[in-house]
Amino acid sequence: MIADVLFDLPENPMPRDGDAGYFAAKDGRRLRYARFPSSTKPFKGTVVVLSGRNECIEKYFETVGDLTSRGFGVAMMDWRGQGGSERLLGNPARGYVRTFFDYARDLEQFFQEFVLPDCRGPYYMLAHSTGGLVALLAAPSLTHRIRRMVLSAPLLALQGLPMSMRTIRRITTAMRLTGFGRLYASGGPRRPVPFPGNPLTSDERRLARNNALIDAFPDLGMGGPTVAWVSRLCEAADRVIEPDYMARIQIPILFVAAGADTVVSTPTIEKFARGLRSGAVVTIDGARHEILQEADIYREQLLAAFDAFVPGGEPADAHAEEPGSVEPS
Numbered sequence: 001m002i003a004d005v006l007f008d009l010p011e012n013p014m015p016r017d018g019d020a021g022y023f024a025a026k027d028g029r030r031l032r033y034a035r036f037p038s039s040t041k042p043f044k045g046t047v048v049v050l051s052g053r054n055e056c057i058e059k060y061f062e063t064v065g066d067l068t069s070r071g072f073g074v075a076m077m078d079w080r081g082q083g084g085s086e087r088l089l090g091n092p093a094r095g096y097v098r099t100f101f102d103y104a105r106d107l108e109q110f111f112q113e114f115v116l117p118d119c120r121g122p123y124y125m126l127a128h129s130t131g132g133l134v135a136l137l138a139a140p141s142l143t144h145r146i147r148r149m150v151l152s153a154p155l156l157a158l159q160g161l162p163m164s165m166r167t168i169r170r171i172t173t174a175m176r177l178t179g180f181g182r183l184y185a186s187g188g189p190r191r192p193v194p195f196p197g198n199p200l201t202s203d204e205r206r207l208a209r210n211n212a213l214i215d216a217f218p219d220l221g222m223g224g225p226t227v228a229w230v231s232r233l234c235e236a237a238d239r240v241i242e243p244d245y246m247a248r249i250q251i252p253i254l255f256v257a258a259g260a261d262t263v264v265s266t267p268t269i270e271k272f273a274r275g276l277r278s279g280a281v282v283t284i285d286g287a288r289h290e291i292l293q294e295a296d297i298y299r300e301q302l303l304a305a306f307d308a309f310v311p312g313g314e315p316a317d318a319h320a321e322e323p324g325s326v327e328p329s
Contacts, residue, residue: 032084050131056083093223100236169234187224259285
C-alpha cells in the first residue's frame with residue numbers, strides 16, 4: 001500500500017490514487033519511487049520530477065497536485081542516500097555519493113523499468129537544483145525519450161563562496177583521495193531551517209510545512225554534504241559545461257533561475273543556458289533558491305513558464321525505441 005511507503009501530514013496531504021514502492025538499483029541499493037495519475041482530462045503526458053539534495057518525494061506533494069490537475073501523470077524517485085532510499089554511509093545524516101553518474105544511472109533505470117512500461121507518454125522532466133544537474137548528465141541518453149525539460153535553479157556552480165569551483169574541486173578531491181571524503185564539507189547533522197534569513201524560500205508557511213515533515217519523519221531528512229559529495233558535484237558540473245558535452249544535449253530545456261538565489265549561481269545558469277543550442281532561460285526576480293517551495297508570487301511564475309514551454313499532445317508510444325546508456329564515470 002502507498003501509505004506503507006510514503007508519509008503525509010494534515011498540512012501536507014498525499015495525492016490520491018498513486019502507487020509507491022522500492023526497487024533495487026544495479027548495484028543493489030534500495031531506492032524508493034512513487035507514481036501518480038492525472039486527475040483531469042485531457043491527458044497530456046507524464047512528468048518525471050527530480051528533487052534536489054536532501055529532499056524527498058513528500059516535499060513535492062503540492063507540486064504533484066499542480067501537475068496532475070493540469071492533466072499530467074507524475075513519476076518520482078528519491079536519490080540514493082537520501083529521503084526514503086537506502087543511505088550510503090553508516091551515519092545516515094551525512095550526504096554522500098560515490099559519483100554523480102550513479103544518480104544518472106539510477107534515473108535511467110527508473111525511467112526504463114518504471115516509467116516507460118506503466119506511464120503513458122509523451123514524457124517531460126521537471127527538476128530542481130541537484131536534480132537539474134543529474135538531468136543534464138542523463139540528457140544525452142534520454143534524447144528521443146524526454147521531449148522537454150524544465151530545470152529550476154539547477155546546480156551548476158555554488159554561490160557566495162570565497163573561492164572558485166575549480167579551487168573547491170582541487171581541495172575536496174585531495175581530501176577525498178587522502179581519506180577525508182566522509183567528513184562534513186559544510187553544515188552538520190540535520191537541523192530545522194529557521195525562517196528569518198533562510199536562503200530557500202520567502203514563504204513562511206511552506207518552510208514550516210517542510211520542517212514539520214522532517215520533524216514528524218526524521219528518517220527522511222539528512223544533514224550537510226560530505227567532502228566526497230562536493231568533490232563529485234564539482235566533477236559533474238565540470239563535465240556538463242564542456243563544449244563537446246553541451247553539443248550532445250539535444251532535448252529542448254527551459255532553465256528557470258531564481259533572481260535572489262544565494263545557494264547556486266544564477267549568472268552561471270544564465271550563461272550556460274544561452275550557450276546551449278537547445279536552451280532558453282527565464283530568471284524570476286526576487287525568488288530564492290527553492291522556487292517550487294516559494295511564495296505564490298514567485299512559484300506561479302515558474303508554473304506559468306512550465307505551462308508555456310511544455311505543451312499538451314497525444315500520448316506517444318512508450319516503446320518506440322530503447323534509450324542509450326548513461327556515460328560511465
